[in-house]
Amino acid sequence: MRHARIIFDGRELDIDIDANDRITTADGETLNVALDSDQITWLPPVKEPGTIFALGINYADHASELAFEPPKEPLVFIKHANTLTGHKQVSYRPDNIDYQHYECELVAVIGKTGKNIKREDALDYVAGYTVCNDFAIRDYLENYYRPNLRVKSRDSLLPMGPWLVDTADIPDANALKLTTTVNGKVTQDGTTKDMIFDVPFVIEYLSKIMTLNPGDMICTGTPHGIVDCQPGDTIVCSIEDICSLETRMVSEQEFYGDKY
């Protein structure tokens, strides 16, 4: 089963989506609308977002692309809900920068509170999986708490969704094709098999340090194949059997409007 949050017909709804793409609300109402309909506004799929953990250079080939040695332990940084936006929404490119790229990532969403979780039990704590695009602006990198908040904590630069897929429906989260297209052209073509630290490892690692809670998310990093994105570009991040996440880039001025 898949789960999402949408605005439809002026109502904010928690929905389930079955194998035949039939949509049912939390109240048991069936919505007579197709998943690709423009009548649906997709919200980020986690209703009460907690701490968002993201991994840097967690694919060996991406590490070499960035001229880094693969890490010996996870490189983790933290993000908050201000960065989240939904499927078919916009993300912005700041003014006067040279290089902003997408990062298509598998996300594990925590469903149960836990501390000191063993790797072999870790998936019991995962409610489901989704896809995110953890944008980065390389111009803003500095060597202090890198990747710093100016790079990774900006409004709208973590699109996520459109939905969560139950953990039980994904027998092996490390055998999934991962692709990104920009304006329809494939720019990233990898597999979650190449992940250095998998979800159970990261859950064991993080939960040695701190308690994980429902609504926390773990974004697991991106493989080789990143390119610069410009306002007007449409970026689609897809992971096999999970979902495809579409984002349109806009300028900083278009995004902030009156507040620009």
Place this chain on the structure above:
Amino acid sequence: MNKNTLVNSKLVCVALNDKAQLAALDSTFNEAPYKKPPTQPVLYYKPRNTWNVDGAEIEWAKDMDGNDVDTMVVGASLGVVIGKETCRVSQADALNYVEGYTVVGDYSLPEETYYRPDIKGKCQDTTAPVGPAIVAADKVTNPDALSVTVSVNGEVKSELALANLERSIAELISTISHIMTLQAGEIIAVGFAGDRVPVAKGDKVEAAIEGVGTLRNTLGGA
């Protein structure tokens, strides 16, 4: 996560904002891996599992093998509490978005490097007490003139005059609000004394700012 926390949704901390600390580390920051001193505020989050309250015990941290760590340290900061949505505000306008002030404690492992996000050092449960209360902004005439002291078992161990911060409160609010839209109840810890104070199991710690309050916590593990 402490349900009585005064923090709503986000606690942003500013590292390396003590002028004396920056001067002392200047030559280090010109070498690898830093290569040059920071040009922007150095920010980190204390996530929700760390949020705690006045009077509460701070858990003694464990290492990755599950054993008690040898050393913990504490720093304290003025906490600036945001009063309404704060998006891309100017420095001149920034203090109009402040609802009030409080005290933020940051218990952690010693700060050994600033190169990577310090999740292993700073994200332990219960290590970010905030309080004892939020003092309304109109009761604090010049927040940049305040001074933060940290006492352990009744003895003053550290004092930082906010006049010695590299970046002022208004500048930080403006800069951060151009990175992320801040919401009511979110808190910015604007700066800590560069020398964090070592603490031991069972120590009683007071972080005090005159006119704002005294935040009292005890280290666990004793």
